[in-house]
Amino acid sequence: MHGPPLTGWLLVALSASVGTYCLARAASAAGAAERRAAGGDALMGLGMAVMALPAPVSAPRPWAAVALAVVFAGAALHALLGPHRTAAHLHHAVGALAMVYMALCAGTSGGHGPLGPPLLTAALLAYFLAYVLASGVRLVAVGGHAVAAGGWRERPELAAGCRVAMGVGMLAMLLGM
Template sequence: MHGPASSGWLLVALCAMTGTYCLTRMRGGGATEQRRAAGGEALMGFGMAAMAVPAAVFTPPSWAWSVYAALFTAAALPALWAARAGAHHLHHLVGAAAMVYMSVVMAGSPARAHGGGGSGVPLLTGALLLYFAGYVLLTGVRLVPVAAVAGRNGGGGSAGWGDRPELTRACRLSMGIAMVAMLLTL
């Protein structure tokens, strides 16, 4: 899953910044459902950042992939329950399932997955790639017409960051792009 070190570090930075922004959104004064979604997205961002660390810098022990799989399986359960309510929860479920899949693949063949390629089930990897590529395109199109919500909370304190729909969509777009990058290198 890990490619060249420079692109790996860019992926780590992107996912960590996305996770940090999602934590900021969690602290906002939005509805409970929005805070839960932000928490799931923060977990996903930080998990993706940890999995994207270049292998030349740190190769996790073999048991770490099982921990990742268990963590994302636990994250998929609430998403499975909430998927009854809307499409975005279904996306969280697919994202968590993709992370479980990548963790299992890495646990099964860590030497090949660290840049050797050829790991995973090609049909499943291809289906996930198509899904996330479509998600990235759709989210990108939805991001274009969104106007900035300037000055909504008296000048943009920390509570205002969670109310910015264009930042939330950009956050989701960047995680979708990161997922495509991770799946491509699987």
């Protein structure tokens, strides 16, 4: 993250919290599909937390950018080529590819601000803005009508809220480019 340190730390806290919550959801998921979705969300949240570390803490390490790019390229391939492809998997693929893009841009710029193509950055910003707005509207529409079947891990509105938070985090990271 190449913005004000406070913004970076707030994004780290948000992303790490979301990633940790999603790990707990994955551990308690009833079915394999739920476990995969929660695991994908956890990977994105925790990966975003690592990428959002402010520059003084995450001194430029080219191997770190390459490692993140490889991990997220694998996640994108899994989402695109896995046996259970849904709209959520396509969204995970776009998010993972955005993470690859940001990692490679940060790695090639020596940690002093990514050098990505403005058109690609703008397209990703438009995608995540549309995703956040549409998901937020759906979340507000559910509002108090959602019924929690179990504990806090099984509340669908919390999972949806986490996805909105990650979308906002992606917007913040892309704006930092």
